[in-house]
Amino acid sequence: MMAEKQTSKSAKLLYRPWGLVASLVGGLIAGQIFQRVWKQLDPDSSEDPPRPLESEYGLRKILVAAAIQGAIFTVVRALIDRGGARVFERWTGEWPGD
Numbered sequence: 001m002m003a004e005k006q007t008s009k010s011a012k013l014l015y016r017p018w019g020l021v022a023s024l025v026g027g028l029i030a031g032q033i034f035q036r037v038w039k040q041l042d043p044d045s046s047e048d049p050p051r052p053l054e055s056e057y058g059l060r061k062i063l064v065a066a067a068i069q070g071a072i073f074t075v076v077r078a079l080i081d082r083g084g085a086r087v088f089e090r091w092t093g094e095w096p097g098d
Contacts, residue, residue: 008094015088015096019081026080030073037068 038049049065050057088096 011088011092011094011096014092015085018084018088019096022080022084023077026077027073029080030076033076034069034072037072038065041068 034049039045042049049069050062052062052066054062085096088094
Protein backbone atom coordinates (compact mmCIF):
# COMPACT_ATOMS: atom_id res chain seq x y z
CA MET A 1 0.00 0.00 0.00
CA MET A 2 1.33 3.44 -0.94
CA ALA A 3 1.86 6.07 1.71
CA GLU A 4 -0.45 9.06 1.44
CA LYS A 5 1.35 12.23 0.45
CA GLN A 6 0.95 15.24 2.71
CA THR A 7 -0.33 18.49 1.26
CA SER A 8 0.01 21.90 2.77
CA LYS A 9 -2.61 24.61 2.34
CA SER A 10 -0.06 26.77 0.55
CA ALA A 11 0.59 24.00 -2.00
CA LYS A 12 -3.12 23.76 -2.72
CA LEU A 13 -3.36 27.54 -3.19
CA LEU A 14 -0.26 27.71 -5.38
CA TYR A 15 -1.56 24.86 -7.54
CA ARG A 16 -4.93 26.48 -8.29
CA PRO A 17 -3.76 28.78 -11.12
CA TRP A 18 -1.72 25.96 -12.63
CA GLY A 19 -4.71 23.61 -12.36
CA LEU A 20 -7.01 26.16 -14.00
CA VAL A 21 -4.69 26.66 -16.96
CA ALA A 22 -4.17 22.92 -17.29
CA SER A 23 -7.94 22.36 -17.29
CA LEU A 24 -8.44 24.93 -20.05
CA VAL A 25 -5.71 23.37 -22.17
CA GLY A 26 -7.13 19.92 -21.46
CA GLY A 27 -10.56 21.04 -22.64
CA LEU A 28 -9.11 22.30 -25.91
CA ILE A 29 -7.18 19.08 -26.43
CA ALA A 30 -10.22 16.94 -25.60
CA GLY A 31 -12.35 18.95 -28.02
CA GLN A 32 -9.89 18.34 -30.85
CA ILE A 33 -9.67 14.63 -30.04
CA PHE A 34 -13.46 14.36 -29.97
CA GLN A 35 -13.79 16.10 -33.36
CA ARG A 36 -11.37 13.61 -34.91
CA VAL A 37 -12.99 10.59 -33.27
CA TRP A 38 -16.45 11.73 -34.37
CA LYS A 39 -15.31 12.16 -37.99
CA GLN A 40 -14.04 8.57 -37.88
CA LEU A 41 -17.29 7.27 -36.41
CA ASP A 42 -19.55 9.28 -38.75
CA PRO A 43 -17.52 9.73 -41.95
CA ASP A 44 -20.59 10.67 -44.03
CA SER A 45 -21.19 13.74 -41.93
CA SER A 46 -19.21 16.79 -42.99
CA GLU A 47 -20.66 18.73 -40.09
CA ASP A 48 -19.82 19.02 -36.43
CA PRO A 49 -21.17 16.40 -34.01
CA PRO A 50 -24.85 16.78 -33.15
CA ARG A 51 -25.83 18.91 -30.19
CA PRO A 52 -28.88 18.26 -28.01
CA LEU A 53 -30.97 21.14 -29.36
CA GLU A 54 -30.47 20.34 -33.04
CA SER A 55 -33.79 18.89 -34.13
CA GLU A 56 -32.53 17.29 -37.35
CA TYR A 57 -30.72 14.55 -35.40
CA GLY A 58 -32.30 11.62 -33.65
CA LEU A 59 -31.97 11.15 -29.91
CA ARG A 60 -29.80 8.05 -30.32
CA LYS A 61 -27.16 9.89 -32.36
CA ILE A 62 -27.14 12.78 -29.91
CA LEU A 63 -26.73 10.43 -26.93
CA VAL A 64 -23.92 8.48 -28.61
CA ALA A 65 -22.09 11.72 -29.39
CA ALA A 66 -22.58 12.98 -25.82
CA ALA A 67 -21.36 9.71 -24.29
CA ILE A 68 -18.23 9.64 -26.45
CA GLN A 69 -17.54 13.31 -25.78
CA GLY A 70 -18.00 12.84 -22.03
CA ALA A 71 -15.67 9.84 -21.95
CA ILE A 72 -12.96 11.65 -23.91
CA PHE A 73 -13.19 14.79 -21.78
CA THR A 74 -13.06 12.78 -18.55
CA VAL A 75 -10.01 10.74 -19.60
CA VAL A 76 -8.13 13.77 -20.94
CA ARG A 77 -8.93 15.77 -17.81
CA ALA A 78 -7.69 12.94 -15.57
CA LEU A 79 -4.45 12.69 -17.55
CA ILE A 80 -3.89 16.46 -17.51
CA ASP A 81 -4.76 16.80 -13.80
CA ARG A 82 -2.54 13.91 -12.77
CA GLY A 83 0.34 15.01 -14.96
CA GLY A 84 0.04 18.59 -13.71
CA ALA A 85 0.07 17.41 -10.11
CA ARG A 86 3.20 15.33 -10.72
CA VAL A 87 5.00 18.28 -12.36
CA PHE A 88 3.94 20.54 -9.48
CA GLU A 89 5.26 17.97 -7.00
CA ARG A 90 8.61 17.79 -8.81
CA TRP A 91 8.93 21.60 -8.78
CA THR A 92 7.80 22.18 -5.20
CA GLY A 93 8.26 18.88 -3.42
CA GLU A 94 4.59 18.92 -2.34
CA TRP A 95 1.59 17.08 -3.69
CA PRO A 96 -1.22 19.57 -4.51
CA GLY A 97 -4.20 17.29 -3.97
CA ASP A 98 -6.00 15.34 -1.28
